[in-house]
Structures are given as structure tokens and as C-alpha cells.
Amino acid sequence: MELKQIENLLDKYFESETSIAEERELKAYFASQDVAPHLEQYRPMFGYFPQSGTQQFSKTVPLKPGKQKKYVAWLSVAASVVVLFGMFTFFNNSRPSAGQELGTYNDPEVAFRETQKALDMLSKNVNTGVNSMEYIHKYEETRTTIFKH
Amino acid sequence: MNQSEFIKTITPFKDRLFRLAKRLLVSTEEAEDATQEVLVRLWNNREKLKSYSSVEALAVTITKNYCLDQLKSKRATEMRIVHSNYSDRQAGLLQQAEDRDSWDWVEKIIDRLPEQQKLIVQLRDIEEYEFEEIAKIMDMNETAVRVALSRARKTIREELKKLHSYGIKAN
Incomplete structure (x- = not known):
């Protein structure tokens, strides 16, 4: 190609008025062996562009089917409903059954006797504890007799 | 749109997205991550792709915006991109x-x-x-x-x- 033409194209190129086809011509010219010496400075530029366009994306893209997301969301909703329902039934059933087993008396006489019996048992157990404390008095007595003199 | 159709759509321009990302982010690894992210986004919105006249232009726009965002957040955290892509000379x-x-x-x-x-x-x-x-x-x-x-x-x-x-x- 004539040098004049290339120079013209270059002028247009730097004003961004060249078409893609004309830019390809320039790239082809600068890729050839005989570049005019005064245009040598443009060679790296037009050599770089095609070379830079050869890089490739080598990584694979993880393409998960998108429906899985919705499925997981619904699964968690279902799970929480089950847990809530379980807690509700558990508390509803366990409370009345515990209350029923305590038992009650209808006759006040019987109730009185039973209460006395229960209190008796309680005081007896308390007294066994007190009995074992009895001999502390003895210890106290001996201490006073020793330290008085 | 199923997987093979999607891959057929993105194959012609995925290298271009990568090169664009690399131009902005410089590091090869970051450019790869960005490209991957953009393609996954496209895949997640694959049902809407048919309404665009050019998926490629859309993908390029998304890549551009994504990379600019990346750069912005980098600058906010005062991090510098470290790269060593320049010196790959062979005898x-x-x-x-x-x-x-x-x-x-x-x-x-x-x-x-x-x-x-x-x-x-x-x-x-x-x-x-x-x-x-x-x-x-x-x-x-x-x-x-x-x-x-x-x-x-x-x-x-x-x-x-x-x-x-x-x-x-x-x-």
C-alpha cells in the first residue's frame, strides 16, 4: 500500500474517524516487515492490539440449576412449620397430664388426717437431725469446765 | 434456556469479557473471578435474556459496571492491586x-x-x-x-x- 495512504489513514485514526476495516488495514500494514522508518514508532501500538485480543478465558463457570434456590427456601419454611407444630402439641399435651396425678380429697376429715400424717413425717425427719446435734451441748459443757479454771 | 443453549450463547464473547475485565482489573486472577461472576449472573437471569436484543452488549455492560465497582471498593479499602502479568518473556x-x-x-x-x-x-x-x-x-x-x-x-x-x-x- 502506498505510504501516502497510510499516512492519511493514520491522521484519520487519531481523530477517531477510521472505520473498523480501515483500522484493520493499519494493523495489517504495521504487522508487515517493511514499515517506513518514520512510522516505526507506531508499530508497538498496532502490534499490541491484535496480540492483546488473543487472551482467552480458561476458567469453567459453575452453572447450577437455579431452581434449587427456591426448593431450599420452601424446605426451610416446611421445617419451621413442623417444629412449631411439634412444640405446640407437646406443651398442650404435657401440662394437663401432670396436673391430674396430684390427686385430691373430697372429705375435709380425711384431708385433715392426711395433712397431719404428712406434717408428722416431716417433723420426725427434722428431729432426727436435731438429735444428732444434741451432743454439741456436751462439748460446750466440757469446754466451759476446762476454761473456767 | 437450558445449559447447552446458554453456553452456546456465551461462548462467542466470554473471552472478550475476560479481556475487558483484565484491562480494568489488571490481575489475571481477578479478571477470571469477575468474568465468572458476570457469567453466573447472566445464568441466574437466563429467562430474561431473550428480551434483550444483544446479550453480548448486555454482558459487556455488566462486566464494565462490575469491574468499576470492584475498583471502587478496592480504593475505598486502600488496597492496591498486585499483579505480575507484565514480565512474561520467553527466549x-x-x-x-x-x-x-x-x-x-x-x-x-x-x-x-x-x-x-x-x-x-x-x-x-x-x-x-x-x-x-x-x-x-x-x-x-x-x-x-x-x-x-x-x-x-x-x-x-x-x-x-x-x-x-x-x-x-x-x-
Whole structure:
């Protein structure tokens, strides 16, 4: 190609008025062996562009089917409903059954006797504890007799 | 849209997305992550893709915005992108080594351009999009795209001129 033409194209190129086809011509010219010496400075530029366009994306893209997301969301909703329902039934059933087993008396006489019996048992157990404390008095007595003199 | 249809749609331009991401993020790993993220986003919205006239333009726009966001959040946390992509030289002919060296220079020069110009150079000079498409992706009018591109190309030219005459002329 004539040098004049290339120079013209270059002028247009730097004003961004060249078409893609004309830019390809320039790239082809600068890729050839005989570049005019005064245009040598443009060679790296037009050599770089095609070379830079050869890089490739080598990584694979993880393409998960998108429906899985919705499925997981619904699964968690279902799970929480089950847990809530379980807690509700558990508390509803366990409370009345515990209350029923305590038992009650209808006759006040019987109730009185039973209460006395229960209190008796309680005081007896308390007294066994007190009995074992009895001999502390003895210890106290001996201490006073020793330290008085 | 099923998996094979989706892959057929993205295959023609996924490398372009990667190169665009790399232009902005510089690091190969980060560009790969960004591309992956964009493609997964497209996949998640695959039912809506049919309503777009050009999935490619949409993908490029998403990539652009995603990378700019990434850069913004990086700057907010005062982190610098560490990269070591420049020095991948192999033994070879002297001419080849020289070429690769000067390509590195071009890459560095482009790297110093403002983001908008970087994007436009990438889209026009490397990916060869028409001005109309670039205007749509960049959300600018065509004249503004041309002006920015012309500015970017001239900057590259000036920087290369400086390098070319380095040591010959005093600054």
C-alpha cells in the first residue's frame, strides 16, 4: 500500500474517524516487515492490539440449576412449620397430664388426717437431725469446765 | 434456556469479557473471578435474556459496571492491586523479544489512561466494536466516544514517541 495512504489513514485514526476495516488495514500494514522508518514508532501500538485480543478465558463457570434456590427456601419454611407444630402439641399435651396425678380429697376429715400424717413425717425427719446435734451441748459443757479454771 | 443453549450463547464473547475485565482489573486472577461472576449472573437471569436484543452488549455492560465497582471498593479499602502479568518473556528471536517488550510498554501506557478511555480503547481497538455499540455500552453519545477515543490514542502516541526518542533527544 502506498505510504501516502497510510499516512492519511493514520491522521484519520487519531481523530477517531477510521472505520473498523480501515483500522484493520493499519494493523495489517504495521504487522508487515517493511514499515517506513518514520512510522516505526507506531508499530508497538498496532502490534499490541491484535496480540492483546488473543487472551482467552480458561476458567469453567459453575452453572447450577437455579431452581434449587427456591426448593431450599420452601424446605426451610416446611421445617419451621413442623417444629412449631411439634412444640405446640407437646406443651398442650404435657401440662394437663401432670396436673391430674396430684390427686385430691373430697372429705375435709380425711384431708385433715392426711395433712397431719404428712406434717408428722416431716417433723420426725427434722428431729432426727436435731438429735444428732444434741451432743454439741456436751462439748460446750466440757469446754466451759476446762476454761473456767 | 437450558445449559447447552446458554453456553452456546456465551461462548462467542466470554473471552472478550475476560479481556475487558483484565484491562480494568489488571490481575489475571481477578479478571477470571469477575468474568465468572458476570457469567453466573447472566445464568441466574437466563429467562430474561431473550428480551434483550444483544446479550453480548448486555454482558459487556455488566462486566464494565462490575469491574468499576470492584475498583471502587478496592480504593475505598486502600488496597492496591498486585499483579505480575507484565514480565512474561520467553527466549526467542531478538525481534520477537523486542516486540513483546514494546507491547508491554503499550499495555502500561493504556493502564495509566483514565478508566473511561481504557474501556473505549479496549472495545474499539482490541475488540473492534462499532461506535454505535460502544456508545450504548458506555452510556455515552457517539461523538463523546470518538472524542475520548481520539484523546486516548493521542496519549498513547505521545507516550510512545517519548519512549522512541528516549536517549536521542533531551527532554
